[in-house]
Amino acid sequence: MGFSVHEIRQDFPALAQSVHGKPLIYLDNAATTQRPVQVLEAIERYNHFANANPHRGVHYLGTEATRAYEQARERVARFINAGSRKEVIFTRNATEALNLVAFAFGLAQVKAGDEIVLCISEHHSNLVPWQQIARLTGAKLKYLYLDEEFCLTHKEIQAKITDTTKIVAIAQMSNVLGTIYPVREIAGWAHSQGAVVVVDAAQSIPHQVVDVQALDADFLVFSGHKIYGPMGIGVLYGREELLREMPPYQFGGDMIEYVEEESSTFAPLPQKFEAGTPNVEGAVGLAAALDYVESIGLKQIAEHERNLTAYALEELRKLRWVRVHGPLDMAQRGPVISFEIEGCHPHDVATILDTYGVAVRAGHHCAQPLMNYLKIPASSRVSFALYNTKEEVDVFLESILNVRKWLGYGS
């Protein structure tokens, strides 16, 4: 079956609107993606016909809700090739999943003097929790730094990850640079040094096949809303033997077995890590989003996005007043492009582009250590999804000429 972006766009009601009198061109997909009707309808169906508390109700709706929720878990497990459904924990988002790993695993396992290794481009969500763990345990944070191509070298990986490293936490793809890091290689080396590997797949999951077993990830997290699903649902994958040993993260209903006045025993996996009534409609929406992505095919999606990215990069490089922060080699990157326009602050760039209907991101992208490392206060960012078109990239490129004009530059 061919890939028709124009047919795909019909599935996304949000893309059909105009903003400031211009057709919306949504290029902020690394922040969040729009949702197809297939997802919206799955959520609506669940709310119409199956809404109840899972795992509790004896009645019909309770059973339906449990079925919907657990089917969603199976769906996620298949999507990331988890060994079993017990290895899939639902959370609110990637951030909560990372906090869960940091506080339930990290806090118990990391000792004073141990090292936690992160990449300098980490999103704050995969950085601030580890700072807290380092502070609480007396462990040391170490950063992997990038070469001139914004990539990680073997040398850097092998120099920083050593037998004092307890945890390596790294994003598979940078939300600022677009760099795709060699997670499989990092995991191989880290395991040889006795470290545990936490993969932040928040950015990579909508753009490439993520297989937790092939990657040899010990933990892996992502958010539903960046892969065409709803907000408020995220996933923590963890290897079963690690999850089994970990203490619970939150306490309360649903995560217990027996509760007495003074003590309790905890539910088996995965319920042990899901205290309280979960976001069932979110899980259902996420499962529908994964169905949708798979029905189109990640290979086809990746190829389409690669074409858009290569084209945008090539055109941006022709403009002498534009500087791109990220790899130019398409083999090293995904569909996220950060750039600077000489003399124009990213915030003004985003405001002006918005009036042309073009939605882009401006700022530090929740990666302040990276911005300091690159010595830039902020950047503008475009990020593509399966529904973007070459025509949209052209409007974006024309609009940035206008940015220069509005801010008083000839061209």
Next chain:
Amino acid sequence: MDLSALYTQIILEHSRSTRNKRQLTCATCKERGHNPSCGDDITIELQLEDGRVVDAAFTGVGCAISQASTSMMIDLIKGKTTGEVAQLTDTFLAMIRQELDNDSSLKNLGEAVALKGISQMPARVKCAVLAWHTLQEAIKTGA
């Protein structure tokens, strides 16, 4: 949203002007302000003598709106008493929040009136008010 009301000649001129961008040799108070969400980061220095702003200047980086707003503010407050500065600050913030009962006090704001249109752009309000909030802090610590 009308860009021509936002990126006016006067705002662009102020945003690029280096006239008020320097360090004071005899600063009596100094305050750094930043917008974490967009990276605007300014430091305002004041030379206060007998409750009057004898000199003022700023350093830092940021978007055209934050830089222009800071530069205009500095033009405006030089020579004023801290009481007058407090009044100007209230007027400016009320203008941006669209809380002014009558427009007659706007004339006191001089060129800073050019930022009135920001009140229509919630995403950029922080850029326009950064300088003024930082000024309030600077005076508080210097007093």
